[in-house]
Amino acid sequence: MASAVHAFIDELRAKADFKKDKSAALSLAKNECMANRLETISKRFAQRSWIPTYKGKKTTRTERWLNLMLSDMHFGAELDGRLVRYPYGPVEESRRLAAVVAQVADYKRQYRKETSLALHVLGDVIEGNIHDPQSSANLTVQFDRALHHLIHAIEFLATEFRQVVVYTAVGNHGRDIARHPERALQDKYDSHEYRIYRSLYHAFRSVPNVRVETHIRPFYICSQFGQKALYTHGDAIFNFGVPGKLLRVGMLEAQIGRFRTAHQDNADVTQFCGGHVHTACDVDVGDSTVITNGAMLPGGQFSQSLGYFASHCSQQLWESVDGHQFGDHRRLYVGITEDASKEFDKIIPLWKPL
Numbered sequence: 627m628a629s630a631v632h633a634f635i636d637e638l639r640a641k642a643d644f645k646k647d648k649s650a651a652l653s654l655a656k657n658e659c660m661a662n663r664l665e666t667i668s669k670r671f672a673q674r675s676w677i678p679t680y681k682g683k684k685t686t687r688t689e690r691w692l693n694l695m696l697s698d699m700h701f702g703a704e705l706d707g708r709l710v711r712y713p714y715g716p717v718e719e720s721r722r723l724a725a726v727v728a729q730v731a732d733y734k735r736q737y738r739k740e741t742s743l744a745l746h747v748l749g750d751v752i753e754g755n756i757h758d759p760q761s762s763a764n765l766t767v768q769f770d771r772a773l774h775h776l777i778h779a780i781e782f783l784a785t786e787f788r789q790v791v792v793y794t795a796v797g798n799h800g801r802d803i804a805r806h807p808e809r810a811l812q813d814k815y816d817s818h819e820y821r822i823y824r825s826l827y828h829a830f831r832s833v834p835n836v837r838v839e840t841h842i843r844p845f846y847i848c849s850q851f852g853q854k855a856l857y858t859h860g861d862a863i864f865n866f867g868v869p870g871k872l873l874r875v876g877m878l879e880a881q882i883g884r885f886r887t888a889h890q891d892n893a894d895v896t897q898f899c900g901g902h903v904h905t906a907c908d909v910d911v912g913d914s915t916v917i918t919n920g921a922m923l924p925g926g927q928f929s930q931s932l933g934y935f936a937s938h939c940s941q942q943l944w945e946s947v948d949g950h951q952f953g954d955h956r957r958l959y960v961g962i963t964e965d966a967s968k969e970f971d972k973i974i975p976l977w978k979p980l
């Protein structure tokens with residue numbers, strides 16, 4: 627190889643002499659430099675006594691699961707910038723979700739062929755009408771916006787990953803107050819949010835690399851490489867506490883113990899994941915990990931009334947491989963920079979009012 631380069635250089639040198647060409651002389655200098663470097667490298671390789679046998683994987687099996695927690699997006703919340711620090715309407719919610727999925731698409735592209743994506747949609751997808759129906763968009767508009775944003779986001783991810791599995795659990799904001807005027811405990815799935823999940827199921831039924839699983843139970847257990855995780859919204863089933871104020875690990879430990887002894891399917895669950903608390907957190911509890919999600923919307927008047935004026939907005943992303951359940955982890959932050967970035971409209975076009 628190095629000798630071929632030297633022959634090429636000799637040829638160039640002849641040309642440069644003939645034409646008195648400045649650019650040829652420059653190219654000559656560069657090539658001479660490269661030839662010397664190549665010679666040094668080839669010498670080093672020739673002397674090497676250990677040669678790695680690993681040649682990279684050519685598998686078509688899933689060797690890595692990438693997990694995205696998507697919760698507390700509160701589409702339709704219509705935060706008024708005159709009343710709170712940051713506005714949050716159709717443009718912001720769309721660009722924030724697009725910014726999240728763009729970061730997912732950028733994650734470790736070199737392993738894309740062996741990676742499947744698990745999308746954990748964990749409730750509070752819409753703001754609903756549980757506090758004050760006048761402060762948010764009407765429910766039909768919320769429903770339409772949620773479907774518009776989510777379908778575009780999932781379609782985009784389906785072009786990026788060989789397999790996308792969408793798991794769902796309902797939150798408290800999407801409840802149907804005609805059925806559940808107070809917190810939904812019986813038949814929690816009978817809600818506006820679950821209707822959105824079923825619409826997603828029908829929308830992607832014939833897309834071969836997308837599967838939407840809509841459990842009617844308010845939680846599900848997801849197993850990847852035999853490593854089990856519990857997912858739920860967090861207003862019932864599992865109480866994640868208030869990690870923004872106080873992390874009571876003993877309280878989490880007691881719940882993990884109760885959950886595990888309740889049924890043989892639960893016995894080996896080692897990861898407990900939820901939203902609801904709007905504070906991103908991960909903490910080891912005994913041999914388990916508890917992971918809570920951030921919110922996508924900035925603080926509204928409700929949080930402001932509790933004394934919270936500013937908070938990070940983020941969603942959790944991590945990779946699971948065999949033997950390492952909570953692997954490489956990223957928090958996908960979104961904020962006012964993303965709100966103003968028109969680039970994201972290429973992923974999720976802006977929603978058009980009805």
Ligand SMILES: [Mn+2]
Pocket residue numbers: 698750799902903904921
């Ligand atoms: Mn929420």
